[in-house]
Every structure is written in structure tokens, then in C-alpha cells.
Amino acid sequence: MDAAQNEAWNVAVVGSGPSAFYAAEALFKSGGNVRVDLFDRLPVPFGLVRGGVAPDHQNIKGVVKVYDKIAANPGFRFLGNVRIGRDLAIADLAAHYHQIVYAFGCESDQKLGVAGEELAGVHSATEFVGWYNAHPDHRDRKFDLARAKRVAIVGNGNVAMDVARVLLASPEHLATTDIADYALDALRRNGVREVILLGRRGPAQAAFSPKEIEEIAELPDVDVVVSPAEVALDPLSAAWLEKDGARSQQRNVKFLQERAPAGEGQRPKKLRCRFLVGPTELQGEGGRLRRVRLQHMALVADTDGTPRPKAIDRFEDVEVDLLFKAIGYRGVPVDGVPFDDKKGIVPNVDGRVVEKNGGAVRAGHYCVGWCKRGPTGLIGTNSLDAKATVEAMLVDRAAGTMLRPDRADVTTLLAGRGVDIVDWADWKRLDAWEQEKGREKGKLRHKLATIESMLQTIRTLRPRRAGS
Numbered sequence: 001m002d003a004a005q006n007e008a009w010n011v012a013v014v015g016s017g018p019s020a021f022y023a024a025e026a027l028f029k030s031g032g033n034v035r036v037d038l039f040d041r042l043p044v045p046f047g048l049v050r051g052g053v054a055p056d057h058q059n060i061k062g063v064v065k066v067y068d069k070i071a072a073n074p075g076f077r078f079l080g081n082v083r084i085g086r087d088l089a090i091a092d093l094a095a096h097y098h099q100i101v102y103a104f105g106c107e108s109d110q111k112l113g114v115a116g117e118e119l120a121g122v123h124s125a126t127e128f129v130g131w132y133n134a135h136p137d138h139r140d141r142k143f144d145l146a147r148a149k150r151v152a153i154v155g156n157g158n159v160a161m162d163v164a165r166v167l168l169a170s171p172e173h174l175a176t177t178d179i180a181d182y183a184l185d186a187l188r189r190n191g192v193r194e195v196i197l198l199g200r201r202g203p204a205q206a207a208f209s210p211k212e213i214e215e216i217a218e219l220p221d222v223d224v225v226v227s228p229a230e231v232a233l234d235p236l237s238a239a240w241l242e243k244d245g246a247r248s249q250q251r252n253v254k255f256l257q258e259r260a261p262a263g264e265g266q267r268p269k270k271l272r273c274r275f276l277v278g279p280t281e282l283q284g285e286g287g288r289l290r291r292v293r294l295q296h297m298a299l300v301a302d303t304d305g306t307p308r309p310k311a312i313d314r315f316e317d318v319e320v321d322l323l324f325k326a327i328g329y330r331g332v333p334v335d336g337v338p339f340d341d342k343k344g345i346v347p348n349v350d351g352r353v354v355e356k357n358g359g360a361v362r363a364g365h366y367c368v369g370w371c372k373r374g375p376t377g378l379i380g381t382n383s384l385d386a387k388a389t390v391e392a393m394l395v396d397r398a399a400g401t402m403l404r405p406d407r408a409d410v411t412t413l414l415a416g417r418g419v420d421i422v423d424w425a426d427w428k429r430l431d432a433w434e435q436e437k438g439r440e441k442g443k444l445r446h447k448l449a450t451i452e453s454m455l456q457t458i459r460t461l462r463p464r465r466a467g468s
């Protein structure tokens with residue numbers, strides 16, 4: 001190993017979700033003498049693996065075993081309960097680290113931009129997902145599930161599928177998972193009998209994974225209902241599916257076309273998949289959502305031949321009690337970090353942060369994951385994405401274009417500011433505590449849902465120092 005490889009190399013990663021861990025892993029594998037500090041504003045790690053992945057998808061959550069191994073690297077530290085922009089400025093990070101990696105994901109959601117979006121009963125899927133997953137930002141939200149019979153979900157992605165499944169599954173399906181206790185209580189009183197999925201494009205362009213819709217069809221009380229007319233492919237989609245369609249899209253179409261002849265089915269609950277329709281107005285009574293006005297769409301090829309929805313002069317009103325927008329996440333700007341407001345991401349060229357689109361590179365600043373490329377892809381997608389950014393970091397390090405930190409350990413600054421840093425050992429104690437409490441309740445985990453309760457519990461679990 002040459003001398004440069006041995007030089008101190010400190011990297012701050014802002015965020016502790018999958019892309020943050022994959023960035024740390026790629027850095028450790030690079031062979032340099034690197035120390036990686038992962039920051040999170042919450043006292044707990046794992047981003048959307050904890051706060052986004054559905055509680056009945058524990059096989060997906062199992063990926064944290066990989067992150068545990070990454071965290072076991074001697075150069076790794078977790079600094080939870082540290083909010084960048086409040087406890088530390090970006091300038092503070094620049095004074096302590098040679099390189100900074102933004103991995104803060106997309107914490108907000110896209111707006112529909114139609115009249116009535118502010119009505120009671122209209123929610124974003126992001127809020128609902130955070131709520132049932134005990135995310136402190138969403139723990140206090142209220143969803144009137146007891147009075148709801150028919151619910152619309154706008155969007156045809158995997159988040160829409162998660163929301164549909166949680167609404168339609170029996171509470172017993174979720175009872176032994178790590179779902180928030182208050183969410184399980186509310187779901188036990190859930191009156192939802194029908195969920196209508198609203199796709200603005202056709203079945204060939206549905207963004208959900210085949211196994212997600214198949215999983216809903218396997219729920220014992222639920223029929224997947226789709227009209228033969230809406231799953232019949234238009235000539236453009238048929239040609240596009242044949243030429244450019246992914247296998248998953250072909251499987252979706254086959255599944256839906258096979259379901260169509262079964263009609264309404266016999267089961268008490270329905271997932272009704274609608275295609276080529278989009279909400280154009282949400283109508284209420286007394287400030288509450290009552291119905292959604294749908295406009296029908298036709299597909300037209302854009303310049304590269306991709307079928308895009310075009311509104312046509314045909315409308316339909318559907319009575320609904322609740323509506324969830326599952327039309328994608330959106331990034332939230334962080335103080336001191338460039339932000340592309342149009343795309344809702346950090347502007348970058350292959351992971352190197354730029355001041356603005358087409359602007360100069362901000363040397364030493366990088367991004368990974370959803371804040372780099374937007375809210376797309378599965379968890380594993382973030383591994384390749386992080387490796388690509390780390391490649392750029394290695395090239396820049398070799399070229400000497402890094403930040404020039406002149407301060408010692410950032411924990412000194414944080415302690416001076418009275419920040420109670422939650423480290424990895426703290427998290428592991430809370431992790432064990434949550435699992436133990438869960439076992440007592442017959443669940444996989446009892447998740448704490450407020451920052452205060454997490455910190456209080458962590459403090460009681462910390463070993464007492466000698467003399468204290």
C-alpha cells in the first residue's frame with residue numbers, strides 16, 4: 001500500500017438508509033485508511049428499511065443484516081440524533097471531513113395539483129406508510145379508516161401496492177410484525193372493503209412488481225378485479241411491450257388479463273385495478289372528500305416511442321371515502337446543499353454535486369441514492385449507484401481534489417453544542433430492547449415512535465460509567 005493510501009481520510013455520510021450503507025461499504029472495500037461517519041437526524045438507522053418497507057415484508061427488511069456487517073468495520077461510526085442544518089452546518093462538516101456524501105433520500109411526496117387536494121380524507125402514501133411504520137414524523141397522523149368503505153389510490157407503483165395490501169389485509173396478517181401498535185389498533189377498526197387503484201397509463205406500463213399484485217391476489221378475503229376492456233392492450237402498448245417491455249411488465253399484463261374474466265369474484269374485499277384514468281378534481285362535502293372526478297386517458301407515443309397518457313374528453317365520478325396519493329416521493333432541500341427544485345434532487349454529475357444544473361462541481365461533495373437519481377429502484381439498486389459515486393470519490397482523492405479539514409473529531413463540537421449523539425452501541429441496545437418488548441407482545445418488534453421515547457430508552461439502557 002502506498003503512502004497516500006495510508007493518509008487519514010475522513011468521510012461524512014448524511015443519512016443512514018441503504019444508499020448510505022452501500023457507500024460506506026464501497027469506501028471500506030477501496031482499501032484506503034478511511035473512517036466513515038454516518039449521520040442521521042433520528043436516533044435510529046436504516047432510513048426507509050425501517051420507516052418505509054411494509055411490516056409484512058420482513059424478508060426485505062432482513063437486508064439490515066448486511067448493514068450490521070458493514071457497521072462492524074472498525075472505521076465505521078453512527079452519529080444518530082444529529083440533524084444537519086440544526087446541530088451541524090455543512091460548513092462544520094467541511095471543517096471535519098475530506099469528503100461529504102449526501103444520502104438523505106426523498107422525504108416528501110409529489111403533489112397531484114388538482115382542485116380539492118386539501119380536503120380532509122386526502123392523504124399522501126408517504127404519510128400513511130410512515131404512520132404504520134412508527135416513523136416519528138408521521139406517528140400523530142389520523143386516517144379515518146373506521147368510516148371508510150371505498151378508498152382510491154392514485155398511482156400504480158409498489159408504494160400503491162403496499163398501501164392497498166395494508167388496507168385490505170386482515171389485521172391478523174400484520175399483528176405479529178413490527179407494525180406500530182396504534183396503527184394495528186386503527187386497522188382492527190378498519191372498514192375498507194374496496195380499494196381502487198388509479199393508473200393513468202395502461203396495464204403494460206404499471207410500475208408495480210408482479211409479485212406485489214400476486215401477493216394481494218393471495219390474500220384470502222380479496223379479489224383482484226379488472227375489466228376486460230381496460231386490460232386489452234391498445235396497438236401502441238402491444239407493440240411497445242413486445243419491443244421494449246421488461247419481463248415484469250409482460251408478467252403484469254398476463255396476470256391481469258388472466259384475472260379479468262373472473263369478474264367481481266366471491267370474496268368480501270376487492271382490489272379494483274383501473275387503467276387509463278387520472279383524477280382531475282377531488283370533490284368534497286363539508287370539507288371532507290366525497291368523490292373523485294376521473295378523466296380518461298389515451299396513450300400516445302412520445303419522441304422516443306414511450307406511451308404517454310393524454311387526457312381525452314370523457315369523465316366519470318366515483319364516490320370514495322379516502323384517497324391516497326402514491327405518485328412518487330420527492331426530495332426536501334437541506335440547508336447549504338444545492339437543490340434542483342424541478343427534479344427534487346441534489347444536482348449532480350454522476351454523483352459529484354454541482355452548484356446547479358450545468359454549474360460547477362462542488363469539490364468534496366457527493367450524493368448517492370434517491371437524492372442523487374430520484375425516487376426509483378429497489379433497495380439493491382442503491383448498491384451499484386453508491387459504488388459509482390465512490391469511484392468518483394476515489395478518482396478525486398487520487399487527484400487531491402478533496403476538502404481541507406482542519407478540525408479534530410466532530411464529536412467534540414457536537415458535545416459542546418449539547419447534542420446527545422446516539423452511537424452504534426446505543427442503537428444495538430435499543431434494537432435488542434425493541435425486539436424483546438415485541439416478543440412480550442407476540443410481535444417481531446415493538447417500535448418506539450417518538451424521538452423523545454427513543455432517547456429516553458437509550459439513556460436508561462446505557463451502561464453506567466464508573467463513579468456515576
Ligand code: NAP
Nearest residue numbers: 155156157158159160200201207326327328329375376377
Ligand atoms: P413509482 O414506482 O415511480 O410509481 C409511481 C406511480 O405514480 C406510477 O404508476 C406513475 O405513473 C404514477 N404517477 C406519477 N405521477 C402521477 C400523476 N400526476 N397522476 C397519476 N399517476 C401518477 O413510485 P413508488 O411507488 O413511490 O415507488 C418508489 C420506488 O420504491 C420504486 O422504485 C418502487 O419499486 C420502490 N418500492 C419497492 C417496494 C417493494 O419492492 N416491495 C415497495 C415500495 C416501493 P407513470 O408510470 O405514468 O408515471
